[in-house]
Amino acid sequence: xxxxxxxxxxTPAVVVVLALLLIWQFLSWxxxxxxxxxxxxxxxxxxxxxxxxSTYSGTLFSECSVTLTNAVMGFALGALGGVFxxxxxxxxxxxxxxxxxxxxxxxxxxILGLAPIVYGxxxxxxxxxxxxxxxxxxxxxxxxxxxxxxxxxxxxxxxxYSYAAKPWSVYWRLRFPQSLPSLFSGLKIAAPLAVTGxxxxxxxxxxxxxxxxxxxxxxxxxxxxxMFWLTVIFGAALGILSYLIVSLIERMVTPWQPEFRKxxxxx
Amino acid sequence: xxxxxxxxxxxxIDQVSMSYQTDTAKVLALKDITVDIQKGEFVxxxxxxxxxxxxxxRIMADLIQPTSGSVTVSGGTAKEARLARKYGIVxxxxxxxxxxxxxxxxxxxxxxxxxxxxxxxxxATTLLDLVGLSKFKEKYPWQLSGGMQQRVAIAxxxxxxxxxxxxxxxxSALDEFSRERLNEELLSIWSKVGNTVVFxxxxxxxxxxxSDRVFVLSPHPGRLxxxxxxxxxxxxxxxxxxxxxFYQLISDIRNSFEGV
Ligand SMILES: Nc1ncnc2c1ncn2[C@@H]1O[C@H](COP(=O)(O)OP(=O)(O)O)[C@@H](O)[C@H]1O
Ligand SMILES: [Mg+2]
Numbered sequence: 170x171x172x173x174x175x176x177x178x179x180t181p182a183v184v185v186v187l188a189l190l191l192i193w194q195f196l197s198w199x200x201x202x203x204x205x206x207x208x209x210x211x212x213x214x215x216x217x218x219x220x221x222x223s224t225y226s227g228t229l230f231s232e233c234s235v236t237l238t239n240a241v242m243g244f245a246l247g248a249l250g251g252v253f254x255x256x257x258x259x260x261x262x263x264x265x266x267x268x269x270x271x272x273x274x275x276x277x278x279x280i281l282g283l284a285p286i287v288y289g290x291x292x293x294x295x296x297x298x299x300x301x302x303x304x305x306x307x308x309x310x311x312x313x314x315x316x317x318x319x320x321x322x323x324x325x326x327x328x329x330y331s332y333a334a335k336p337w338s339v340y341w342r343l344r345f346p347q348s349l350p351s352l353f354s355g356l357k358i359a360a361p362l363a364v365t366g367x368x369x370x371x372x373x374x375x376x377x378x379x380x381x382x383x384x385x386x387x388x389x390x391x392x393x394x395x396m397f398w399l400t401v402i403f404g405a406a407l408g409i410l411s412y413l414i415v416s417l418i419e420r421m422v423t424p425w426q427p428e429f430r431k432x433x434x435x436x
Numbered sequence: 437x438x439x440x441x442x443x444x445x446x447x448x449i450d451q452v453s454m455s456y457q458t459d460t461a462k463v464l465a466l467k468d469i470t471v472d473i474q475k476g477e478f479v480x481x482x483x484x485x486x487x488x489x490x491x492x493x494r495i496m497a498d499l500i501q502p503t504s505g506s507v508t509v510s511g512g513t514a515k516e517a518r519l520a521r522k523y524g525i526v527x528x529x530x531x532x533x534x535x536x537x538x539x540x541x542x543x544x545x546x547x548x549x550x551x552x553x554x555x556x557x558x559x560a561t562t563l564l565d566l567v568g569l570s571k572f573k574e575k576y577p578w579q580l581s582g583g584m585q586q587r588v589a590i591a592x593x594x595x596x597x598x599x600x601x602x603x604x605x606x607x608s609a610l611d612e613f614s615r616e617r618l619n620e621e622l623l624s625i626w627s628k629v630g631n632t633v634v635f636x637x638x639x640x641x642x643x644x645x646x647s648d649r650v651f652v653l654s655p656h657p658g659r660l661x662x663x664x665x666x667x668x669x670x671x672x673x674x675x676x677x678x679x680x681x682f683y684q685l686i687s688d689i690r691n692s693f694e695g696v
Contacts, residue, residue, distance in 0.1 A: 322531065324527055324529070324531045325531055325533065327499055327525075328525065328531060329548075330499065330518075331497060331498075331499070331518060331523055331525050332521060332544075332545045332548050332549075332596070333518060333519045333521055333548075334548050335548075338548055342533075342544065342547070342548075343533070346533070346535045347535075349535075423535065425534045425535045425576050425578075426534075427578075430576075430578060
């Protein structure tokens, strides 16, 4: 029964996707017969992409895993840093006033300019990628986490006060759990950004990673067109994947959030 | 019912005044309240909205400081009483922690007291039984009805075995039926626990049904206008709500508002 229902729900989505693929394929064919220059770089044939994929899937997956590993490390580093700074800022107005303008200003630096500087300093593609991914993660996480920590219900705080609770206990038992939904909004914004950041650094000179083969296939010209398209598609997929993974973790960590409550309680 | 008079009252409120400073004006919420509450007594603060009931309760709980006057709790200050965890507080809304299941909400204050897991477990079991929610201990708060959530809040307040239970219109968000049932349940709990209860309400029948004494407050500024002794026998029963004595008390209290 259940699976029938969900199949019924899935059908429209499947139809839409199939329709889009068909339209794509048709447009691709249309450009080719019109003899538009570089038709296949504009809208490539899907079956050509599939063919290229079947030949080079090994390369694609291994380069993706390099990129993903760096993005994940950077994401973890940035998220920890962001949470740490948010906690400090929520404890002390003074720290907030001191650090917040710099945190905002740091986001004004164009990432395209920052990446070569970081690379110039560390001279290590690995470290640079992780740092840039961390840098992109840091801000949305810090901002959202701070908002969450500040949003504790005044009466819930008074309750803690009436128990003569120690400050760390108020954080651990009230402020922190209460801030989790906000923190996860920040993490969900940050996860695809970390992937983008990692790919961006790879574009600027690295030996491994999705960004590297993306650039290489772009420069090699039309013959590598399909491979280029595949790297773009894989880049997007990595971003989506990172978002989905964070969403899944959120569901497991905070099943009590209103949006995850099963409708129609059993009482 | 015999009220043993002890030399030091449980709560002594002496010349308490409170004014709030707002952007535009100064609001005198309480003026010169002086009253004693005895150990083990059940008293209600009764009055229309805005007469300062919540303010007085919060001053007793050491959540806010009075502008002048003092509150003495079993010989010490209100702050000492709070730090000694003598207060259990129940607000108008349950204020349960969404991420904790019912049992964990009840053990919340116990965790902060550093009690062992076994003691926490034992007390939670007793309290869940007391408020009739044993079957729901592994539910999240949002899976319970409003009345059940408020019973969890009461259990949580009782968990620290408080000498003083402070309740601010705990049942006012509930329908009449749940409210009357919870009134009876509260009395049966109180008869077992035997602590001092200060109960805020704007319902005259509720105040009469529950209390040993009703402190009638009048607004603008909040003053203690009358203290009504409720000499209905205990245990109180549902039928008493229809007795002539009950109606007499209602009209007595109502009349005391007339002159305001
Ligand atoms: N934090 C506050 N700031 C300013 N005025 C307040 C505040 N709290 C209460 N008041 C005012 O004090 C008066 C008494 O309020 P309150 O104690 O909440 O009354 P009650 O609980 O009897 O309805 C009201 O006029 C209210 O507007
Ligand atoms: Mg009130």
